[in-house]
Amino acid sequence: MFDLDRWTEIADTLRTNRLRTLLTALGVFWGMFMLVAMLGFGDGLQRGIQRNMGGWATNAVYVWGERTSLPWAGMQPGRPIDFDNDDTKALSELPEIQYLAPRNQLGGFRGGNNVVYGSKTGSYSVMGDRPVYRHIATFQMVQGRFVDDIDIEQRRKVAVIGQQVYEELYPHGADPMGTYIRIQGLFFQVVGRFAFDAANDRGDRENSTIYIPLSTFQRVFHKGDSVGWYALTAKPDVRASKMEKKVKALLASRHRVAPDDDEAIGSFNSEDRFGQITTLFAGIRFFVWFVGVMTLLAGVVGVSNIMLIVVRERTREIGLRRAIGAPPASIVWMILQESVTLTAVAGYAGLVCGVVLLQLVSVVLPPDGTMGPPTLQLGPVAVAGLVLLIAGALAGVIPARSAAAIRPVEALHAE
Numbered sequence: 001m002f003d004l005d006r007w008t009e010i011a012d013t014l015r016t017n018r019l020r021t022l023l024t025a026l027g028v029f030w031g032m033f034m035l036v037a038m039l040g041f042g043d044g045l046q047r048g049i050q051r052n053m054g055g056w057a058t059n060a061v062y063v064w065g066e067r068t069s070l071p072w073a074g075m076q077p078g079r080p081i082d083f084d085n086d087d088t089k090a091l092s093e094l095p096e097i098q099y100l101a102p103r104n105q106l107g108g109f110r111g112g113n114n115v116v117y118g119s120k121t122g123s124y125s126v127m128g129d130r131p132v133y134r135h136i137a138t139f140q141m142v143q144g145r146f147v148d149d150i151d152i153e154q155r156r157k158v159a160v161i162g163q164q165v166y167e168e169l170y171p172h173g174a175d176p177m178g179t180y181i182r183i184q185g186l187f188f189q190v191v192g193r194f195a196f197d198a199a200n201d202r203g204d205r206e207n208s209t210i211y212i213p214l215s216t217f218q219r220v221f222h223k224g225d226s227v228g229w230y231a232l233t234a235k236p237d238v239r240a241s242k243m244e245k246k247v248k249a250l251l252a253s254r255h256r257v258a259p260d261d262d263e264a265i266g267s268f269n270s271e272d273r274f275g276q277i278t279t280l281f282a283g284i285r286f287f288v289w290f291v292g293v294m295t296l297l298a299g300v301v302g303v304s305n306i307m308l309i310v311v312r313e314r315t316r317e318i319g320l321r322r323a324i325g326a327p328p329a330s331i332v333w334m335i336l337q338e339s340v341t342l343t344a345v346a347g348y349a350g351l352v353c354g355v356v357l358l359q360l361v362s363v364v365l366p367p368d369g370t371m372g373p374p375t376l377q378l379g380p381v382a383v384a385g386l387v388l389l390i391a392g393a394l395a396g397v398i399p400a401r402s403a404a405a406i407r408p409v410e411a412l413h414a415e
């Protein structure tokens with residue numbers, strides 16, 4: 001039950017030596033403030049990196065051909081490895097693959113191509129893809145659709161443009177659907193527009209990309225049945241690394257590559273990258289909690305020490321309470337209340353100031369920067385509050401036991 005007299009007594013006790021109370025509370029305040037700030041900035045950094053890496057399936061593998069480095073089956077090293085539609089058919093038989101997307105790029109890796117719409121001209125990447133690629137690259141369709149199976153079968157000259165292509169070629173918010181753009185003198189009808197959310201150079205590249213059907217790409221740009229590289233994802237119950245080995249082994253066998261030639265076929269496994277990032281942020285979270293809690297506990301130790309001093313100063317008062325019949329439990333509860341009150345008030349002030357700091361930084365930070373807006377989730381706040389209350393109680397345990405052990409006769413004779 002709420003006892004106004006008891007809380008008034010606690011307030012008077014803490015006001016008796018304001019400077020000492022303030023300095024003691026400052027340690028707890030700073031510990032909670034640092035914990036909240038580090039949690040918020042750590043979360044913002046994680047969000048920023050995840051946003052910058054957005055657009056990748058977490059279990060995607062990319063495989064491309066390079067040059068052999070070892071002789072094999074009577075052939076000399078230095079032979080280029082080029083993929084084709086037959087390789088695609090062979091790979092489609094592997095049970096570990098969920099999505100298989102053969103791809104081509106006009107002008108080679110990061111190659112730019114002049115694209116014209118009306119009086120506007122720009123240089124953009126032109127990719128030949130199949131509809132399945134939509135399951136590997138997680139961009140958002142803003143208008144229209146992506147290339148579909150009918151486009152592939154009929155080799156339609158249709159195009160899906162990125163957000164930056166739209167902004168540069170279509171001024172004043174014009175509707176691009178159904179219009180025609182010219183790529184290397186050939187006209188393609190725009191059937192869709194997409195936006196890629198990653199806030200980095202890769203995001204800019206993807207938004208400057210135009211997708212056309214792979215079959216159309218191979219025909220109109222005279223690529224025959226060649227495939228530049230593959231984007232694949234593993235089935236949910238299969239490790240991407242296992243699928244990667246199977247894919248590279250099959251392609252190496254088909255192109256007569258030496259089994260120990262690691263340079264003939266290149267690959268990138270996004271599962272490994274995401275795993276590294278997940279491990280990194282697990283370590284960061286552990287470090288943040290460790291440093292924050294240790295800083296908070298340092299402040300709590302200060303509270304405990306001050307409460308011991310307070311108990312010594314109030315020896316006569318405590319002895320008098322005992323002499324008139326106050327049980328030891330009431331003395332313990334009195335000290336614990338004062339300790340928890342001081343810790344809770346200081347900690348809450350640190351929590352509020354930390355949240356205010358995070359909000360101010362969120363306003364200042366650019367929305368597409370490396371670090372995302374620092375935020376504090378409800379779960380960590382609840383855990384921090386629980387840690388604070390437990391720490392406050394622990395801070396008062398030793399002083400409370402010391403107070404309860406005071407003998408009334410000795411206390412009344414104390415100076």
